[in-house]
Amino acid sequence: MQFEPEIKSAIADSLSKLYTHTISPSEIKLDETKKDFEGDVTLVVFPFTKSSKKSPEQTANDIGEYLKSNCKLVSDFNVVKGFLNISISDQFWKSFFAGASANPEAFIDLKKTYPTPGHLMVEYSSPNTNKPLHLGHMRNILLGYSVSEILLAVGHRVEKVNLVNDRGIHICKSMLAWKKYGHGETPVSSHTKGDHLVGKYYVEYDKRFKGEVAHLVDKGMTKEEAEKNAPIAREIQEMLLKWEAGDKETMELWKTMNGWVYEGFDVTYKKLAVNFDKIYYESQTYLLGKKIVEKGLSKGAFFKKDDGSIWIDLTDVGLDQKVLLRADGTSVYITQDLGTASLRFEEFEGLQQLIYVVGNEQEYHFKVLKEIFKKLGRSWAEGLFHLSYGMVDLPSGKMKSREGTVVDADDLIKEIDEEAEMTTKALGKLNDFDNAEAKALYHTIGMGALKYFILKVDPKKKMLFNPTESIDLNGNTGPFIQYTYARINSVIRKGERVFINNESAVGSGSMESTAENQQPTKLDADKDIIKVLYRYPAAIKEAAENFSPAVVANYVYEVAKAFNHFYHDNVIVDEANKETSLYRLQLASVTAGVIKECLKLLGIQAPERM
RNA sequence: GGUCCCGUAGCUCAGCUGGAUAGAGCACAAGUUUUCUAAACUUGCGGCCAUUGGUUCGAAUCCAAUCGGGAUCACCA
Numbered sequence A: 001m002q003f004e005p006e007i008k009s010a011i012a013d014s015l016s017k018l019y020t021h022t023i024s025p026s027e028i029k030l031d032e033t034k035k036d037f038e039g040d041v042t043l044v045v046f047p048f049t050k051s052s053k054k055s056p057e058q059t060a061n062d063i064g065e066y067l068k069s070n071c072k073l074v075s076d077f078n079v080v081k082g083f084l085n086i087s088i089s090d091q092f093w094k095s096f097f098a099g100a101s102a103n104p105e106a107f108i109d110l111k112k113t114y115p116t117p118g119h120l121m122v123e124y125s126s127p128n129t130n131k132p133l134h135l136g137h138m139r140n141i142l143l144g145y146s147v148s149e150i151l152l153a154v155g156h157r158v159e160k161v162n163l164v165n166d167r168g169i170h171i172c173k174s175m176l177a178w179k180k181y182g183h184g185e186t187p188v189s190s191h192t193k194g195d196h197l198v199g200k201y202y203v204e205y206d207k208r209f210k211g212e213v214a215h216l217v218d219k220g221m222t223k224e225e226a227e228k229n230a231p232i233a234r235e236i237q238e239m240l241l242k243w244e245a246g247d248k249e250t251m252e253l254w255k256t257m258n259g260w261v262y263e264g265f266d267v268t269y270k271k272l273a274v275n276f277d278k279i280y281y282e283s284q285t286y287l288l289g290k291k292i293v294e295k296g297l298s299k300g301a302f303f304k305k306d307d308g309s310i311w312i313d314l315t316d317v318g319l320d321q322k323v324l325l326r327a328d329g330t331s332v333y334i335t336q337d338l339g340t341a342s343l344r345f346e347e348f349e350g351l352q353q354l355i356y357v358v359g360n361e362q363e364y365h366f367k368v369l370k371e372i373f374k375k376l377g378r379s380w381a382e383g384l385f386h387l388s389y390g391m392v393d394l395p396s397g398k399m400k401s402r403e404g405t406v407v408d409a410d411d412l413i414k415e416i417d418e419e420a421e422m423t424t425k426a427l428g429k430l431n432d433f434d435n436a437e438a439k440a441l442y443h444t445i446g447m448g449a450l451k452y453f454i455l456k457v458d459p460k461k462k463m464l465f466n467p468t469e470s471i472d473l474n475g476n477t478g479p480f481i482q483y484t485y486a487r488i489n490s491v492i493r494k495g496e497r498v499f500i501n502n503e504s505a506v507g508s509g510s511m512e513s514t515a516e517n518q519q520p521t522k523l524d525a526d527k528d529i530i531k532v533l534y535r536y537p538a539a540i541k542e543a544a545e546n547f548s549p550a551v552v553a554n555y556v557y558e559v560a561k562a563f564n565h566f567y568h569d570n571v572i573v574d575e576a577n578k579e580t581s582l583y584r585l586q587l588a589s590v591t592a593g594v595i596k597e598c599l600k601l602l603g604i605q606a607p608e609r610m
Numbered sequence B: 001g002g003u004c005c006c007g008u009a010g011c012u013c014a015g016c017u018g019g020a021u022a023g024a025g026c027a028c029a030a031g032u033u034u035u036c037u038a039a040a041c042u043u044g045c046g047g048c049c050a051u052u053g054g055u056u057c058g059a060a061u062c063c064a065a066u067c068g069g070g071a072u073c074a075c076c077a
Helices: A004-019 A046-052 A056-070 A090-102 A104-108 A135-153 A169-181 A194-218 A223-229 A231-245 A248-272 A289-299 A333-347 A360-375 A409-427 A435-455 A478-500 A509-517 A524-534 A536-546 A549-569 A578-601
Strands: A030-032 A041-044 A074-080 A083-088 A119-123 A157-164 A278-281 A310-313 A321-325 A353-359 A384-389
Touching: A004 A030, A004 A041, A004 A046, A004 A056, A046 A056, A056 A074, A056 A083, A090 A104, A090 A524, A090 A578, A104 A578, A119 A135, A135 A157, A135 A248, A135 A353, A135 A384, A135 A409, A135 A435, A135 A536, A135 A549, A135 A578, A169 A194, A169 A231, A169 A248, A194 A223, A194 A231, A194 A248, A223 A231, A231 A248, A248 A409, A248 A435, A289 A310, A289 A321, A289 A333, A321 A333, A321 A360, A333 A353, A333 A360, A353 A360, A360 A384, A409 A435, A435 A478, A435 A549, A478 A549, A478 A578, A524 A536, A524 A549, A524 A578, A536 A549, A536 A578, A549 A578
Parallel strands: A119 A157, A119 A353, A157 A278, A353 A384
Antiparallel strands: A030 A041, A041 A083, A074 A083, A310 A321
């Protein structure tokens, strides 16, 4: 199906025959021909002028002539300066398209293109159970889900996992504040989503704490002393100790409040239409790392300082010395990650890669993690990959939870759904939709807008989230692509009515005679879109290799745009030209299939009509 | 200070394994609808690809330096 190898080897032949220049076909690079020039692929001949001892133009002509007479795929060529533009025969495009349309599912399904699928794990979301999800989490969640879907699509086995940070001093804060000031408030009694309720008490703690500190400072303490001696801060320490000791009352409270949070998260995850295969809880894994550290110490990979703390020296790989276990024997952050990573490779035999979707502020952390496992000689250490993404900024500046400038995920989803509803109603599109259908569609469109807006940006770049622009429905947006898909379906439905389900209506004499005069597959007008479709496997493969949904997003936009362009220049269902129409219906159907699959890879729903 | 990432149209972003005249969308201006969805399409306007130097037949793309923006370098998580 790929034409490039054949052309490349023909080029290699031509070079050796014409100029006794030997080169392996894989070293030859072909580019897509630019739109303004005639042709499909372009060979840049400058590198060969040394062997040919001729001008670039002459060299390109020689090679072109050779290809035209010796390679069946090449129907024609032209030369502009040192650029040899090669036209691939219509026959090739026809048979490519015939293949794709005869079996669209096989064309869209890329599993077979990866003969040796891997076994990967993607960790994403990883929330704290002390506050609701915000916009930053959303980039994480959408990226993680989409990357997983892309990897699945090319045939890998993928474990989607979530690691919930459900313990520690920050979790105790909301517990303590609720206990002291909550008066038994529950999500039900207050009609508040559980995660928001808990978040409220986390904020409450911070407020009280600051108040107490200010009070002590007024009394003459330094800020540092005050922070240590604030009564509420002492209570927190006590509570953490109680939790670690398994105190019954504390554990009950912890379980109850975490339960509220999970209920709240589930609602948000559901709205985002993401899921996990397995959820890990830090409370269950945070002690696992200790054994690894002790083992590493006995093997000599780590060392102990005089105070009893255990360290690793990574200065040889350009990093610092890092503490792995405190003098009192308790874990630090990275100790836990040592434990969970090891656990996962034990639990999932044959796991090759563990992809962490985590913000770029933790790049150093993951470098260290990987180096530690390398030092420990774990065979899978190279399979640890930090899929790092940039922060989400707002037009008003950075998001800071302490300053209350975060965009809450639930609020945002709600606003965007409402915006989608308003716009849709204003356009008067939904006359034949019932209430439930219409509501579902608003959400589909809203989420399409939001997800696409976030995923189209290269993960590693920090991005600016403009709430107003994110809900635009025109241009390079999710709804534009969804809309195109819905329109294609409408075309296909009409085609079914006219040609397929109602064959007799057009089957009479005059139609058939017209059909005979018609070239069934005249490619000229449609080649642009076929060429875009042709690139689909390569685009998805690239996305999978780079863990980048942005590649899929930008590709599917191109598909949608190409179709819209085509659609406006051509009548697709034309009863006077049945053959052409049937062929174009096939084209529409393959295009729809590609769009739907790409949207699926982005976690976006493709509405059948809108 | 060390390390890493980013800098492309007024704005938001593509393009980066070196190739022709650097692309979209938004915004702005002007047009297109008796046809299968106008949430569409067409045209115009808009660029010293941060700067400087290097490598090369050829640089937005590779290398170095500089300037700007961000992140990180905790016995925090």
